[in-house]
Structures are given as structure tokens and as C-alpha cells.
Amino acid sequence: MKIRSRLTLLFTLITATILLAFASVIYISAKENREKEFYSLLRKEALTKANLFFNAKVEIQTLQDIYRSNRQILNEVEVAIYDSSFNLLYHDAVDIDFVKETPEMLNNIYQKGEIKFYQEDWQVIGFRYGFQNKDYIITAAAYDQYGYSKLNSLMKNIFVVFIVSILFLYIAGLYFSKKAFDPVKEMTNKVKIISATNLDLRLNNNGNKDELSELAGTFNEMLNRLENSFDAQKNFVSNISHELRTPLAAIITELELSINKERTIEEYKTAILNALNDAKKLVRISNSLLDLAKASYDPSEIVFKSVRIDEILMDARQQVQKANPNYKIDIAFEQEFENDHQISVNGNEYLLKVAFANLMENGCKFSKEHQCSVSVQFNDENIKLKFTDKGIGISEDDLQNIFTPFYRGLNKQFAEGSGIGLSLTQKTIQLHKGSISVQSTQGEGTIFTIELPHI
Structure with a gap:
């Protein structure tokens, strides 16, 4: 019914x-x-x-x-x-x-x-x-x-009036319920025609502050999120296809050139080395995508526990320097901490290490000296981390988009990258209920500031 x-x-x-x-x-x-x-x-x-x-x-x-x-x-x-x-x-x-x-x-x-x-x-x-x-x-x-x-007459009158009233009330109820549910029917018909191909459609909002207007507004907000999600997915697929196609095409080209005719050992070594570098690039992109997927999980599916920020920073530095021995990363604690609580947060150790490693690697990669410094401050509410480099800096136009997945600004001419690292870092910090901001001046350097709440 x-x-x-x-x-x-x-x-x-x-x-x-x-x-x-x-x-x-x-x-x-x-x-x-x-x-x-x-x-x-x-x-x-x-x-x-x-x-x-x-x-x-x-x-x-x-x-x-x-x-x-x-x-x-x-x-x-x-x-x-x-x-x-x-x-x-x-x-x-x-x-x-x-x-x-x-x-x-x-x-x-x-x-x-x-x-x-x-x-x-x-x-x-x-x-x-x-x-x-x-x-x-x-x-x-x-x-x-x-x-x-008189009593019998009253009884008859009551019976007749009761029956007539019930019929009138039922008919009136049908009419007014129809009028009341007309907007719901209209919304249902509108929702039926909304699909992945026309997510730009929205439900009409009569402007009243009633439950139906609230429902329409909530549904429109959901459609906005779905539309943004679909657009992001399309962009993601388009960008990742491009990112994966380039090194794959380079590997195929190197191998095809190697088998077209006899070559010297040195030429074969060069071709194999180029293919190996492209394969490593594919591995880095794949790892970044996996990390980005993890950071996009439902928070209830990610394990959080008490972790020490100093230990995660040390592990992240070790990971970056192991892959790039010429990178120099300094970690400085501006205060002495008396207990673990002052330097601990409730978080996921793996995702935080990936986020810190991305900022350290970017700081070293885009500076001529390949050097980056990290300062640590804390108070009763949160921990503040500053990742500072004296590199090429970021233009004002690029600053507005650096956290967009696969976005590469003018710095792509200076060093290679996939455009995933900063987006992954932002998602990770937001997942930990923290905040991340950036200040940069071209030719002078960049400072990324992260604030994470204590346990």
C-alpha cells in the first residue's frame, strides 16, 4: 500500500x-x-x-x-x-x-x-x-x-452524519494527500530520468523551508557529489591512461628498435637501461595510485592507532634517502618533549609515512642542492610540521591546483613526476582530521605546513 x-x-x-x-x-x-x-x-x-x-x-x-x-x-x-x-x-x-x-x-x-x-x-x-x-x-x-x-431520532441523525462525514473525510483525505504528494511524485519522475549521462539535472526546490524542500536540497547535494565524483573519475582515468601509456610506449619503442637489427652490446645495454627506467617509472606510478586509493578509503576501513610523529619522520627520511642517496633532509625539534603524548597522534603509520616522504622528496627534487628541512612544534592541541626547501618555488597560478590529482605545473620542466604525491598527501592529512597549507615564492623556495591533532 x-x-x-x-x-x-x-x-x-x-x-x-x-x-x-x-x-x-x-x-x-x-x-x-x-x-x-x-x-x-x-x-x-x-x-x-x-x-x-x-x-x-x-x-x-x-x-x-x-x-x-x-x-x-x-x-x-x-x-x-x-x-x-x-x-x-x-x-x-x-x-x-x-x-x-x-x-x-x-x-x-x-x-x-x-x-x-x-x-x-x-x-x-x-x-x-x-x-x-x-x-x-x-x-x-x-x-x-x-x-x-427523540433518542431514536438522535441516533439516526448521528448515524447518517457519521457515515456522510467519514465519506467526506476519506474523499478530502485523498484529495489533500494527492496535493501533498504531488511534489514527491514530480521528484520521483525527475529522479527516474537521471542517469550517469545527465547528472547535471537537479530537482526543483520550491524555496519553502519544509521537509520536501530539505529532501530536494539534500538530493541535489548528493547529485553534486556524484557529478564531481564522476568528473573526477573521468579525469582520473584520462590522466592515468596518459601517465601509463607514455612509459609503456617508450618501453615498446626501445624493445622494437633493439630487435630491428643487430646492435652492439653497449647499444643493447642502453636500450635495456632505458626500458628499466621506464619500468621503474611505471612501478612508482602504480605505487602512488595504490597509496592514493588507500587514502580514499572509508575512514572506518583504515586502522588508526597511537603513533609517534618523530619515528614516522625518521622512517620517511630513511625511505627517501635510500632511493636517493644524494638527498639531504634535516629534522629539527624546536621543543623538548617530556612524554609520548606530546609527539603522538591517532593515525595510520603507513599513510603518514607516505605523505611525509612525498613532501621530503619534492623539497629535495625541486631544489638545486637537493636539500629539505623539517621542523616540529607542538602544543596541547596539535603538532605542527613545516617542510621547507630553497628550491624553484611554485607560481601563484600553480598554487591553486597543486593538490589536484595529476596536475603538473611549470615545475615539470625541472623534474619528473606523476602529479599524484601532493593530492595523496592532502587526502592523508584530511583523513587524520588535520590541515595542510603552502607558501611559496618563485626562486626562493616553498614551505608546506601541516597541523595534526593529538590523540
Whole structure:
């Protein structure tokens, strides 16, 4: 069942329950009021007969004639009068005697002073009546045909109004739920036509601050992320294809030239060396891509633990210098640390080592002296690392794009690279909830500043 139908039925059911409760209260209240009013009427009629009998001294036959005459056209009250010894003094119609008073009933009335009860559908009241210092017992009974007729009419009206109201509410619920869900239907139809080929489409936002506008805005934000992700993936595939194709083409060319004709040993060695260098370049690109993929994982899939920054820096320097023995990397601690906490972060040792090694290698690679220095500072909140070189620097145009994957600026003329290292470094630092910034002046050098929070 669709939400629209469920809401309509739920709305109708709740409203019907409220209407039913309201109608029940009205009917029960009307029923109780009819009963009270008729008992009051019976008492008044009984007192009137008693006054006519005791005070006015109207003859019994006359009172009975009045009763029988009225009984032909309306439900006249049947009255009986007894003395304290339960002897019958007056009765409107002994031959009818609907109540059929018993000594037990009369005694009960006399003891309690007044009782009220039903005999079939007739209401009966009995009470003690005082006249000239003597007590008498009076009973009065009648059938409230008018009152019951009003109750039946009320019941019929309630039933009809209830059914009509339920039908009206159901139809109104269908209409308003349709109006309420029209934007959802429109959004559904729009979403159905969105695919990888038209991710630029967006859901309409009516500008209201309601749940549907919030849903549309959230969905549009998701589409923005998906579109950016698809664009990044396309660029990634395009760039990586280019990066891999170049060394592969060079390897194939070197090998083809080597087998075209007989060559000297030195020429073969040169061809093999060139192919080996291109193969090593492929390995570096592959390793960088694997590291970039790791840094792009869901953080919940990466193991974090307490690691010491000084040890990671030492390992990163050793890794860079092992591949490039002529690189000089200085590590300086500007403060003395008293415990491991001051120099530790909650992180992934492998990814941090790769990120630091990239910055060290870049600093050495783009400076004539192949030298880079790293300074370490810390406080109660975080650790600050500065990677400084006196190299060729980075232009202002390139500074805006250096963290873009596969981006190569003007420095590609100075040294080889894949354009992955800085992007990988930024992802790693962001993964560790840190920040990275860069300052550079062309011809003077570059400073990369990293801040990582403590554990």
C-alpha cells in the first residue's frame, strides 16, 4: 500500500474515532438527561395528584376519569397512593396497575424515602409524602414515548452524519494527500530520468523551508557529489591512461628498435637501461595510485592507532634517502618533549609515512642542492610540521591546483613526476582530521605546513 493511501486511511480512521467518541458522548448525555427529566416529571405529576387528592379533596372517580381520558391521547402518568400501613388509598387504574406494588417495595420506599427504577421500558418513582403530620407513599410510572422517540431520532441523525462525514473525510483525505504528494511524485519522475549521462539535472526546490524542500536540497547535494565524483573519475582515468601509456610506449619503442637489427652490446645495454627506467617509472606510478586509493578509503576501513610523529619522520627520511642517496633532509625539534603524548597522534603509520616522504622528496627534487628541512612544534592541541626547501618555488597560478590529482605545473620542466604525491598527501592529512597549507615564492623556495591533532 502506498504512503498516500496509508495516510488517507489513517487520517480517516483517527477522525472517525474522534467523531464516534464525540457522538457517543452526545448520545449518552442525551440519554441520561432524558432519564433525569422524566423522573422529575413523574415526581411533579405524582405531587400534583397528591395535592388534588389530599388538599383539593377531588373525588377519586373524577381523578380516575381524568387519567383514563388522558391515557387515550398520551402516555399519562399512573399514580398510586398508600398510607404508612401500606393500605391503598388511591390508584389511577387498579385494573391496569402496571407497577403492581408489593409490601416489600412499599417498605423499601418508606425506609429510603425515595427510589427510582425501570420496569420493562417504564420508569417508576416511589417516594414518601407528608401531609398533616402523617406519612404516605406515592408511586408514579409512565412510558416516555416522546423522549424515546427523540433518542431514536438522535441516533439516526448521528448515524447518517457519521457515515456522510467519514465519506467526506476519506474523499478530502485523498484529495489533500494527492496535493501533498504531488511534489514527491514530480521528484520521483525527475529522479527516474537521471542517469550517469545527465547528472547535471537537479530537482526543483520550491524555496519553502519544509521537509520536501530539505529532501530536494539534500538530493541535489548528493547529485553534486556524484557529478564531481564522476568528473573526477573521468579525469582520473584520462590522466592515468596518459601517465601509463607514455612509459609503456617508450618501453615498446626501445624493445622494437633493439630487435630491428643487430646492435652492439653497449647499444643493447642502453636500450635495456632505458626500458628499466621506464619500468621503474611505471612501478612508482602504480605505487602512488595504490597509496592514493588507500587514502580514499572509508575512514572506518583504515586502522588508526597511537603513533609517534618523530619515528614516522625518521622512517620517511630513511625511505627517501635510500632511493636517493644524494638527498639531504634535516629534522629539527624546536621543543623538548617530556612524554609520548606530546609527539603522538591517532593515525595510520603507513599513510603518514607516505605523505611525509612525498613532501621530503619534492623539497629535495625541486631544489638545486637537493636539500629539505623539517621542523616540529607542538602544543596541547596539535603538532605542527613545516617542510621547507630553497628550491624553484611554485607560481601563484600553480598554487591553486597543486593538490589536484595529476596536475603538473611549470615545475615539470625541472623534474619528473606523476602529479599524484601532493593530492595523496592532502587526502592523508584530511583523513587524520588535520590541515595542510603552502607558501611559496618563485626562486626562493616553498614551505608546506601541516597541523595534526593529538590523540
